[in-house]
Amino acid sequence: MKLFDVYPLFDVNIVKGKGCKVWDENGQEYLDLYGGHAVISIGHAHPHYIEKVTEQLNKLGFYSNSVINKLQVELAERLGRISGYDDYQLFLINSGAEANENALKLASFTNGRTRVLSAEKAFHGRTSLAVEVTNNPKIIAPINDNGHVTYLPLNDLQAWEQELQKGDVCAVILECIQGVGGIKMVTKEFAQGLQRLCKQYGTVLICDEIQCGYGRSGKFFAHQWLDIRPDIITVAKGIANGFPMAGVLISPAFKPVYGQLGTTFGGNHLACAAALAVLDVFEEEHLVENANEVGSYLMEKLKAIDSPHIQDVRGRGLMIGIDLDCPHADVRKPLIYDQHCFTGCAGQNILRLLPPLCLTKQDADLFIEKLNKILNTL
Known part of the structure; x- marks a missing residue:
């Protein structure tokens, strides 16, 4: 048997990591x-x-x-206190897509509606409902294309209001910083207007914080920069530092009904131990604050690069997009193979930076040095 080939892979086998560094099987850092x-x-x-x-x-x-499982209770209490959502309820599952599935399902159970509004370029997962609210027809199979979703331009409040005033929208799902969409930022005016409209028309507001949340933006949740308070928040990725885990934070207005939601592996003892350890380190090492400080420093350094190949730099905290005038592979591949530095990507020409929240200014300087070397060869 061989692996089902779903990803193009870089020819690097990572076997060890420490802090913001990893090593391959040959000892290369x-x-x-x-x-x-x-x-x-x-x-x-x-x-x-x-x-x-x-x-x-x-x-x-x-x-x-x-x-x-008392570890679940402890995690809920601590996450509520640290995030500022101590009056919310926590449902623990295993992945970001699963979190969004359950958030949408809960919204529909609550108001009995079926239609969802999602943003253009949004990414919310690859499972049934999660992929349907993802604006990428290449990954939506015919079985998932059920006509539940209307995609609308980000930050165009008038377009969203026209749909919401029809009174049949179950939920709005929103990334306050789009990741796969290219580090596109939601404006405060749009977010606050959207929250007001959701309340007015009985629509559930879901903030997908799977990539932009858990301290990455420099606040615990990215939507906290926008001064809104969604009905449901979904989290995953950084919650357990690599152990598969996710959560749905649910407003106290929602009342649980036995049998509607459930999970086999979600919130298991190992996952909770991992997630509690993450919160320990967040508090002891002030990682949310570090993400804000070092992220701002890195943004300044990137914007100061004098290169025609950088068209724009945007983001918050340690979630940064570098908009290039060339395919991202032209920069990303030599960064990996020649400068030994990993980055992400988005779209056709965006480098996406998503480092551990313990990144230092020295690490940031090293990245700038490596990036400049590649840009100067183009």
């Missing part, structure tokens, strides 16, 4: 500005994380959600 696609929040192989996960594994790795 790489600077990690990708973070395993925004998943590594506290850094690779953090000693506290290793200690807490190992400690839990030596006790109990998994048991059914049919019995009390």
Whole structure:
């Protein structure tokens, strides 16, 4: 048997990591500005994380959600306090797509509607409902194309109002910083207007914080820069620093009904131990604040680069897009193979930076040096 070939792979086998560095099987060191696609929040192989996960594994790795798991209760309480959502409810599952599936499902259970508004260039996952609200026809199979979703231009409040005033919209789902869409930013005016309209027309407002949340933007959630408070928030990626986990934060206005939602693996003991270790490190090392400070520093350095190949730099915290005048592969490939630095990408010409939140200014300077070397060869 061989692997089903779904990704074009770089010819690098990463076997070890520490902080913002990773090493391949030949011992070559790489600077990690990708973070395993925004998943590594506290850094690779953090000693506290290793200690807490190992400690839990030596006790109990998994048991059914049919019995009390006090680690889930502790995680909900701490996440609520740290994020500013201590009055919300937490449902734990395994992945970002699953979080969005359950958020949309809960919205529909609540108001009985079926139509959803999503933004152009949005990405919300690859499973049934999650892929249907993703604005990419290449990954929506015929079985998922059920006509539930209307895609609208980001930040065009009038277009969204025209749809919401029809009174049949179940939910609005929104990334406050689009990741796959190219680090496109939601404006405060649009976000606040959209929240007002959702309340007016009985529509559930879902903020997808899977990539832009969990400290990445320099606040715990990206929507907190916009002074809104959504009905439902979805999280994943950085929540457990690489252990598969996700969550749905649910307004107290929603009342649970047994049997509507459920999960086998979600919120298992190992996952909760990992997620609690992440929150420990967030608080002890002030990583959300670091993301804001170092992200601002890196943005300034990037904007100061005198190169015709950089068209724009945008983002918040440690979620940054570099808009190039050439295909991103022209820069990304030599960054990996020649300068030994990982980045992400979006669209055809955007480098996407999603490093661990422990990135230092020295790491940022090193990246600028490596990037300049590549830009100067184009």
